[in-house]
Amino acid sequence: MERIPILRMGEFLLVTIQVDMHDQLALTLQDDLTRAIEKKGAKGVLMDISALEMVDSFIGRMISDISGMARILDAKTVVVGMQPAVAITLVELGLSLPGVATALNVERGMEMLRRSLAESNDDHYIKR
Amino acid sequence: MTTTTSSGELPLGNEHDIVLARQAVRRMTQEQRFSLVDQTKFVTAASELARNALIYGGGGKMKWQVLLDGTKAGLRLSFEDQGPGIPNLDLAMTDGWTSGNGLGLGLTGARRLVNEFELDSRVGVGTRVTITRWK
Numbered sequence: 244m245e246r247i248p249i250l251r252m253g254e255f256l257l258v259t260i261q262v263d264m265h266d267q268l269a270l271t272l273q274d275d276l277t278r279a280i281e282k283k284g285a286k287g288v289l290m291d292i293s294a295l296e297m298v299d300s301f302i303g304r305m306i307s308d309i310s311g312m313a314r315i316l317d318a319k320t321v322v323v324g325m326q327p328a329v330a331i332t333l334v335e336l337g338l339s340l341p342g343v344a345t346a347l348n349v350e351r352g353m354e355m356l357r358r359s360l361a362e363s364n365d366d367h368y369i370k371r
Numbered sequence: 372m373t374t375t376t377s378s379g380e381l382p383l384g385n386e387h388d389i390v391l392a393r394q395a396v397r398r399m400t401q402e403q404r405f406s407l408v409d410q411t412k413f414v415t416a417a418s419e420l421a422r423n424a425l426i427y428g429g430g431g432k433m434k435w436q437v438l439l440d441g442t443k444a445g446l447r448l449s450f451e452d453q454g455p456g457i458p459n460l461d462l463a464m465t466d467g468w469t470s471g472n473g474l475g476l477g478l479t480g481a482r483r484l485v486n487e488f489e490l491d492s493r494v495g496v497g498t499r500v501t502i503t504r505w506k
Contacts, residue, residue: 263394265386266422297393297411299418300476328411336415336480337466 247272249279255287255356256280256318261294269305276309280316286363287356288313291349293324303338310343319359320344323352373445378436383450385430389421392433396448399435403444403506413446413504416481420450420500423477428452428498438503445486445505456494464490 245268250257256279258272276288290306292298298306310320321344325333333340346352381392396417400410417433424431431452438445457463464482469475478500482488487503 263390265390267386296397297414297418299415299422300480301418301422326411328408331408332411332415332484335412335483336419337476337483338480 244271246275249275251279251283251285252289254285254360255289255353256283256285257289257291259291259294263296264302266301269302273305273309273312277312277316280313280318285318286360287318288320289349289352289356290320290322291324291352292322292329293326293348295329296326298325298329298333298338300336300338303333303336303340307340307343314342319356321346321352321355323347323349373438373440376437376439378434380432380434383421383424383431383433383452386425389418389425392421393418395435396446399437399446400504403437403446405446405504405506409504409506412484413502416484416502416504417448419477419481420448420502423500424450424452424454424498428454431497438505440505443505445503447487447501447503449499449501451497451499453497456496456498457490457492458494460490460492463492 247258247260258276306322313320323346325345344355346355381395382388383392393414397410397414400413421433429452431450434449436447438447462468463478466479467475481502485502485504489501492498
């Protein structure tokens with residue numbers, strides 16, 4: 244079965260979507276990713292959508308759902324690389340992806356994840 | 372006067388057809404030299420309506436037309452199904468309302484992404500949504 248690869252980078256997971264996803268593939272990714280977070284104890288997910296030429300309401304919802312599911316599993320999701328034309332279309336469509344953290348590119352997204360991990364480690368230290 | 376320079380149709384019978392339909396629409400918008408934003412808007416609208424035809428209409432087809440109005444080029448897509456139809460059109464055109472488990476943005480969102488939008492539905496007969504975008 245067709246799958247989108249999930250790479251592990253230390254405490255984070257990296258997903259790069261490079262194909263025009265059909266709906267089932269998007270749902271499979273959602274499943275695979277939540278399972279990978281649990282199995283590997285990942286603290287963050289970086290989702291690179293720079294190759295996506297279109298995000299419709301279905302894919303938009305998948306992105307929102309992944310972010311929400313990851314949060315419940317104590318992992319932060321950052322979506323990076325959205326093309327400007329895609330962002331314009333999404334907002335006009337009526338989807339502004341509330342609650343989804345975004346960054347302009349992979350580098351800034353990683354920075355965001357590292358910072359949030361450092362902050363949560365600090366919190367942990369203070370509580371103890 | 373508006374003339375049709377070419378036309379055709381694609382089936383919408385499964386999820387993969389949605390991908391093929393939006394790829395075909397992308398190609399057409401590129402051939403008509405739409406701006407990247409206009410391409411993206413039209414492809415996204417097509418994707419919403421193709422999915423609607425499949426999920427709510429039980430499948431159907433997408434007809435396409437390349438239009439010429441004077442020197443102005445345009446694309447018209449028509450999504451047709453023989454599904455149950457939409458009993459309450461006003462409700463269906465309300466943001467956030469859905470009869471299924473979607474977000475309720477398909478019809479209303481698609482309308483915002485195009486220049487012309489026409490919804491024709493008869494209960495028990497089917498639904499046809501036609502969208503047009505001019506360059």
